[in-house]
Each structure stands twice: as structure tokens, then as C-alpha cells.
Amino acid sequence: MNDRTATPVTIIGLGLMGQALAGAFLKAGHPTTVWNRTAAKAEQLVAGGARLAPTVGDALQASPLTxxxxxxxxxxxxxxxxxxxxxxTLINLTSGTSAQAREAAERGARYLDGAIMAIPPAIGTAEAVILLSGPHADFAEHEQALGVLGTVTYLGADPGLASLYDAAGLAMMWSVLNAWLQGTALLRTAGVDAATFAPFAREIATGVAGWLPGYAEQVDRGAFPAEVSALETDARAMAHLVEESEAAGVNAELPRLIKTLADRAIAAGHGGEQYPVLIEEFVTSRDG
Incomplete structure (x- = not known):
């Protein structure tokens, strides 16, 4: 028996995700203890070999990894x-903010905070991405055991990093999906269905993703030479998208928001620079 299968594990919380986590450990041969407020949710796991702890305290003491x-x-x-x-070692995979993660880490336990970038059925496969942050020694101690859950990525010592990456990923996800829905709504006015547009949209998304490494270099340098297109040129295309949407009777709030950000940057003297100069519109709070 290797170290991975020998490591006892406790899972607290048996919603769909908690059940998937416990199931992956059981399948890999880990002695698995579970606890949930509603004990009935543990029945299938217990039938599969898990131990149901009578209390949270018992569950926490049952394993070196919770x-x-x-x-x-x-x-x-x-x-x-x-x-x-x-x-x-407590690993918290509950969704929350980076501030909450850092506060939890200050309670004195060996603590890692994490985020699950997957749906429950993907747990136990390479497609399940698990992000973790906190003391590296605590991560290294349990890295092998955690590997049965999927692709586990350690981000750094700051316990808030996993939550921040999770939030950044959500920003990407919803932005891409909303852009696709905007385009789909436009094309539907001409009788083009979503299934027909989807392959073209994926090509566009893949192409744009290819720009990110170069754009990231500009953001990190704080220098934005217009190597491809100047922001003032992009703003004219944004105006076209707003006009096209309004003429088609399609909601134009999203393209108007994008153009508002560009217009502010241009007014601040950045019209001759490349699109990533808009980072300043995101790092500067305009609340209040």
C-alpha cells in the first residue's frame, strides 16, 4: 500500500460536491471519515466503506487531513x-472571499484554502482543477493524497490566492459567455441560430486567448505601445457594435459599458496606446 492509499481523510459537508470528494478518496483506497448535519446524506458513502463520525469533533480527530x-x-x-x-490539516474548499480565507487562516490551525474549478461529476478526473493556497509545507505533506481529486495546483503562501483566482476565473467565464450571448442575439435577428454561430465564436475566443501572453507583458511593464491597434481605433469599432445592437433591437448595455471604459481612457490621454491600457480602469475604484 503506498502513501496515497494509506492517508486517512475526513470530509465535512456532504452536498453534491462533498459527496464527490469523499467518493474519490474511497475509490482510491483512502480510509474515509465523513460528517454532515443530515446524516442520511452519508448513507451511500457508508455503504461504500466510509465511516460516519457521530460529531464534528470526532470527524476532525479521525484523520490527519480534513x-x-x-x-x-x-x-x-x-x-x-x-x-x-x-x-x-484543515483544507477549506468552501466558496468565499480572499478576506474570509485569510481570516480563517489566522485561527491557528494548519490551514489551506482552496477553490474547486469543476462540477461534481468531474471530481477524480484530470479535468477537475483544485486550486490551493497557504503554507507550502502543509500542501506538500498532503499533495499525493489530494492528487486523487484531480489536477491540484498550488498557488502560493497567501491563503487568499485561491479565492482570488476563483473570482478571476468567474470574471473570465461570465465575460466570455455574455459576449457570446450578445453575438448570438445579434445574429438571431438575421435568422442565424446559436448552434451555427457557436463554432465561429469559439474560433474568435481561441484567437483572443492567444493574445493574452503578449498583453500580459504590456500590463506587467506598464507600457502599451500600439503594436496591433490603438485604443481610439478600437473605440470606433465599439461604437459600431453599439449602433448595430440598437438598430437590431438587441440590448446594448454590454457594448456601451465597454465603450464607456475606453472613452474614459482616451479622455485621459491613452487613445494612441493598445487595448490593455484599460487595466487602469479596472484597478482604479470609482465607487463613492
Whole structure:
């Protein structure tokens, strides 16, 4: 028996994701302890070989590695605040903010915060990406065991990094999907269905993704020479998209927002620079 199959693991929280996590450990041969407020959710896992802990405290003491996956950080604090965490490394895969992750890390336990970039059925496959941040020594101790969940990526010592990457990923996801929906709505006015547009849209998205490394260099240098197109040229195309959308009776809020950001940057003297100069519109708060 190798180290991976020998590592006992505890899973606290048996929603769909928690059940998937526990199932992956069981399938890989880990002694697995589970706990959930509604014990009935553990029945299938227990039938598969898991041990149901009678209390949270018992669950925490059962294994050197405990994974918590519950509704929110308030539930995490409620579950662990009055229990002894000595002897286990706590990995919190509950969705929350970077500030909540850092606060949780200050409670004294060996603690890693994480984010799951996958749906429950993907857990246990390479397609499941698990992001983790916190002390590297705690990650290294359990890296092999965690590998049964999917592709595990360590981001750094700051426990808030996993939550920040999660939020950044969501920003990308919704932005891409909303852009596709905008284009789909436009083409539907000419009788083109979504399935017909989707392959072309994917080509565009893939092409744009190819620009990111070069654009990232510009952002990190803080220099934005117009090697491909100047922002003032892009702004004219944005105006065209707004006009086309309005003429077609399609909601133009998204392209108008994009043009508003560009117009502010141009007014600040950046019209001759390349598109990534808009980073300043995102890092500068305009609230209040």
C-alpha cells in the first residue's frame, strides 16, 4: 500500500460536491471519515466503506487531513470554532472571499484554502482543477493524497490566492459567455441560430486567448505601445457594435459599458496606446 492509499481523510459537508470528494478518496483506497448535519446524506458513502463520525469533533480527530466543503464561511466557523484542530490539516474548499480565507487562516490551525474549478461529476478526473493556497509545507505533506481529486495546483503562501483566482476565473467565464450571448442575439435577428454561430465564436475566443501572453507583458511593464491597434481605433469599432445592437433591437448595455471604459481612457490621454491600457480602469475604484 503506498502513501496515497494509506492517508486517512475526513470530509465535512456532504452536498453534491462533498459527496464527490469523499467518493474519490474511497475509490482510491483512502480510509474515509465523513460528517454532515443530515446524516442520511452519508448513507451511500457508508455503504461504500466510509465511516460516519457521530460529531464534528470526532470527524476532525479521525484523520490527519480534513476537507471542509459547506455552504459558506459562517458555517465553517460554526463547525470548527469549538473543536480541537490539533493533529489535522484543515483544507477549506468552501466558496468565499480572499478576506474570509485569510481570516480563517489566522485561527491557528494548519490551514489551506482552496477553490474547486469543476462540477461534481468531474471530481477524480484530470479535468477537475483544485486550486490551493497557504503554507507550502502543509500542501506538500498532503499533495499525493489530494492528487486523487484531480489536477491540484498550488498557488502560493497567501491563503487568499485561491479565492482570488476563483473570482478571476468567474470574471473570465461570465465575460466570455455574455459576449457570446450578445453575438448570438445579434445574429438571431438575421435568422442565424446559436448552434451555427457557436463554432465561429469559439474560433474568435481561441484567437483572443492567444493574445493574452503578449498583453500580459504590456500590463506587467506598464507600457502599451500600439503594436496591433490603438485604443481610439478600437473605440470606433465599439461604437459600431453599439449602433448595430440598437438598430437590431438587441440590448446594448454590454457594448456601451465597454465603450464607456475606453472613452474614459482616451479622455485621459491613452487613445494612441493598445487595448490593455484599460487595466487602469479596472484597478482604479470609482465607487463613492
Amino acid at each position: 476537507i471542509v466543503c459547506v455552504t459558506d464561511y459562517g458555517a465553517v466557523h460554526e463547525l470548527i470554532s469549538e473543536n480541537d484542530l490539533e493533529g489535522t
